[in-house]
Amino acid sequence: MHHVIVGAGPAGVIAAESLRRKSLVDSITIIGNEPYPAYSRMAIPYLLAGDVGEEGTYLRHAENHFSDLEIDIRNESVTAVSPADKSVSLSSGESVTYDRLLLATGASAIRPPISGMDSPRVHNCWTLFDAHKLLNDVSAGDRVVLLGAGFIGCIVLQALVEMKLDLTVIELADRMLARMMDDPGGRMIKTWCEAKGVKVRTGTEAKAVEEKDGVLEITLGDGSSFAADHIVCAAGVRSNIDFLAGNGINTDHGILVDNHLQTNIEDIYAAGDVAQGPDLSTGEQQVHAIQPTASEHGRIAASQMAGEALPYGGSLSMNVLNTLGLITSSFGLWDGVDGGESVTSEDQAYNRYLRLEFRDDVLIGALAIGLTQHVGILRGLVQTGVRLGAWKQRLMNDPSQIMHAYLACVQGSRA
Amino acid sequence: MYKSLLIDPAKCTSCLQCELACSFENEGLFNPAKSRIKVFEFEHGLTTIPYTCTQCEEAWCLHACPVEAITVNPNTGAKEVSDSICVGCKVCTIACPFGTINYNSSTGKVMKCDLCGGDPQCAEACPTGAIVYVDSDWTGYSKMRDSALEAHA
Ligand SMILES: Cc1cc2nc3c(=O)[nH]c(=O)nc-3n(C[C@H](O)[C@H](O)[C@H](O)COP(=O)(O)OP(=O)(O)OC[C@H]3O[C@@H](n4cnc5c(N)ncnc54)[C@H](O)[C@@H]3O)c2cc1C
Numbered sequence: 016m017h018h019v020i021v022g023a024g025p026a027g028v029i030a031a032e033s034l035r036r037k038s039l040v041d042s043i044t045i046i047g048n049e050p051y052p053a054y055s056r057m058a059i060p061y062l063l064a065g066d067v068g069e070e071g072t073y074l075r076h077a078e079n080h081f082s083d084l085e086i087d088i089r090n091e092s093v094t095a096v097s098p099a100d101k102s103v104s105l106s107s108g109e110s111v112t113y114d115r116l117l118l119a120t121g122a123s124a125i126r127p128p129i130s131g132m133d134s135p136r137v138h139n140c141w142t143l144f145d146a147h148k149l150l151n152d153v154s155a156g157d158r159v160v161l162l163g164a165g166f167i168g169c170i171v172l173q174a175l176v177e178m179k180l181d182l183t184v185i186e187l188a189d190r191m192l193a194r195m196m197d198d199p200g201g202r203m204i205k206t207w208c209e210a211k212g213v214k215v216r217t218g219t220e221a222k223a224v225e226e227k228d229g230v231l232e233i234t235l236g237d238g239s240s241f242a243a244d245h246i247v248c249a250a251g252v253r254s255n256i257d258f259l260a261g262n263g264i265n266t267d268h269g270i271l272v273d274n275h276l277q278t279n280i281e282d283i284y285a286a287g288d289v290a291q292g293p294d295l296s297t298g299e300q301q302v303h304a305i306q307p308t309a310s311e312h313g314r315i316a317a318s319q320m321a322g323e324a325l326p327y328g329g330s331l332s333m334n335v336l337n338t339l340g341l342i343t344s345s346f347g348l349w350d351g352v353d354g355g356e357s358v359t360s361e362d363q364a365y366n367r368y369l370r371l372e373f374r375d376d377v378l379i380g381a382l383a384i385g386l387t388q389h390v391g392i393l394r395g396l397v398q399t400g401v402r403l404g405a406w407k408q409r410l411m412n413d414p415s416q417i418m419h420a421y422l423a424c425v426q427g428s429r430a
Numbered sequence: 431m432y433k434s435l436l437i438d439p440a441k442c443t444s445c446l447q448c449e450l451a452c453s454f455e456n457e458g459l460f461n462p463a464k465s466r467i468k469v470f471e472f473e474h475g476l477t478t479i480p481y482t483c484t485q486c487e488e489a490w491c492l493h494a495c496p497v498e499a500i501t502v503n504p505n506t507g508a509k510e511v512s513d514s515i516c517v518g519c520k521v522c523t524i525a526c527p528f529g530t531i532n533y534n535s536s537t538g539k540v541m542k543c544d545l546c547g548g549d550p551q552c553a554e555a556c557p558t559g560a561i562v563y564v565d566s567d568w569t570g571y572s573k574m575r576d577s578a579l580e581a582h583a
Contacts, residue, residue, distance in 0.1 A: 025496060029493070055496030055497055057496045057519060057521070058496055058497050058517050058519070061517040061518070061519070066517060066518075067517055071497065071515070071517065072497065073497070073498075074496070074497070074498060075498055076498055076515070306494060306496050306521050307494045307521060307524070307525045310493045310494055311493070314493065333524050333525075334524070335519075335520045335521060335523060335524045337518075337520065340535075342520070342533065344524055346524070387520075387523070387532060387533040387535065388468075388529075388532050389468075389529030389530070389532065390523050390524060390529060390532075391490075391523055391524055391525065391526035391527055391528060391529035391530070391531065392527070392528065392529035393524075393529075394524055394525065394526070394527045395527030395528060395529065398527050399527070418470065418529070419470060419472060421529070422470055422472075422479055422481065423472070426479075426481075
């Protein structure tokens with residue numbers, strides 16, 4: 016049995032390792048197109064901030080990790096998949112046949128369709144290549160515009176501040192972290208960032224960029240313009256599916272997969288940022304472009320490819336983020352559902368915020384700012400869908416009792 | 431056969447010796463806020479529950495870690511955080527459905543119970559036998575682990 020995995024990010028690597036644990040005899044090949052040892056994109060901010068060197072972003076540290084596991088890693092690009100003869104074509108012209116194929120090609124950064132974004136002074140912050148270019152081109156004190164204050168933007172923001180740049184954040188939506196924070200939460204984060212010296216302009220659109228004598232002129236939606244030395248673009252990503260065009264594998268935003276992480280074509284699976292698989296909360300197919308999903312998908316796809324037919328309940332949308340010391344997290348359906356109930360508690364003075372969302376007596380989503388201790392139980396509660404019984408009303412009265420509710424309801428402790 | 435912490439809340443008097451011993455062993459100071467075991471009180475102290483990592487087999491924290499900073503100690507089975515590798519991203523803290531790996535703002539890293547390398551100081555310090563370190567079979571932890579995972583996979 017030959018397993019071929021396309022993409023050497025977390026999803027692909029974890030799938031390969033899990034497959035090896037399940038079978039000592041199967042052949043496993045990973046084909047990845049980045050010229051670095053397998054690494055984690057999400058460690059890039061710590062590289063930019065100078066906390067770690069490039070090797071600090073690597074997924075695995077032992078020198079012969081992959082050869083010891085007899086996992087063959089090849090540095091090539093897959094240009095096409097041919098389900099009819101069960102093979103993939105490589106950029107070298109060679110083709111490789113598979114018995115089972117995992118597509119774990121991740122996502123790429125995209126840029127807003129405005130003029131001037133092709134200037135070399137406009138940077139992405141998505142790959143190690145981007146990170147090295149940024150570190151090379153940008154120096155302390157430079158005027159830098161961060162385009163986009165979503166989840167990735169806000170993570171990068173922290174690193175850019177640590178690089179001591181003169182930072183302005185421009186965000187199209189009316190608040191920061193629009194897809195992981197509600198209004199009060201987003202406001203709290205914005206106020207916090209401004210207090211730390213970052214200029215934040217929400218509800219603002221960049222309309223055009225022009226480079227003149229090594230300086231960028233950025234024109235905004237209201238017609239005003241200002242100058243900057245560099246732009247860092249964090250305005251969204253797109254699953255890497257272009258190489259699949261026309262081969263019969265169903266795609267939407269990502270590769271559509273069922274609750275076995277299998278595509279519409281037998282023996283072809285997808286995992287991680289490229290996969291649009293079941294969402295635990297809604298049952299719908301969603302791309303959850305986060306590390307925990309990449310890791311979970313990798314392990315589950317490997318089980319499926321090894322012939323273990325356990326169905327997968329779906330991934331949970333969740334994030335945790337440190338914005339200049341303010342720690343925020345979000346879980347599941349934090350914006351609530353029709354007919355659900357909601358409770359919030361806010362402590363502006365201490366920058367704390369907690370929002371819980373229920374359907375009946377089940378926690379279906381949560382937001383937290385300033386909560387670091389035992390925050391994982393929010394996942395535990397949403398993931399298990401445990402009934403809270405009388406604790407539901409107690410939480411409606413006092414959401415800060417959430418840990419007690421968890422202990423009582425999930426761990427079965429008496430209360 | 432690994433040993434585990436067996437916790438019997440009925441024997442806990444909420445003296446917090448475990449929290450003090452844990453923070454001293456791991457952080458070098460007596461500060462319950464930095465303890466990896468935490469005693470929760472219910473009904474104004476009528477019931478108290480010491481709570482920490484069960485070193486679960488699923489190892490959600492370990493799998494979620496993007497840089498292999500969490501590994502299994504082959505002697506104890508404990509999932510241990512390497513401070514020199516951890517970048518402080520906190521993904522493990524939301525991935526662990528038990529909430530037993532936490533961010534430590536003083537170090538910028540995460541921390542969790544590591545069974546003190548096989549000599550857990552909380553158990554050592556507990557005066558009532560509410561926390562003991564025994565063969566895994568006895569602990570019934572498998573039940574606790576399962577309960578949190580039912581909805582998964
Ligand atoms: C700056 C930054 C910060 C982040 N922070 C967080 C965070 O705090 N928390 C969190 O949960 N997530 C975070 N993420 C997201 C997280 O990194 C991704 O969800 C994760 O990397 C997805 O893993 P993957 O294996 O699916 O894809 P990727 O890591 O993208 O790996 C896919 C690999 O496949 C390669 N590939 C693509 N096409 C081909 C082809 N045709 N042939 C061969 N190889 C190919 C790609 O080049 C890439 O190397 C962050 C991402 C970035 C960029």
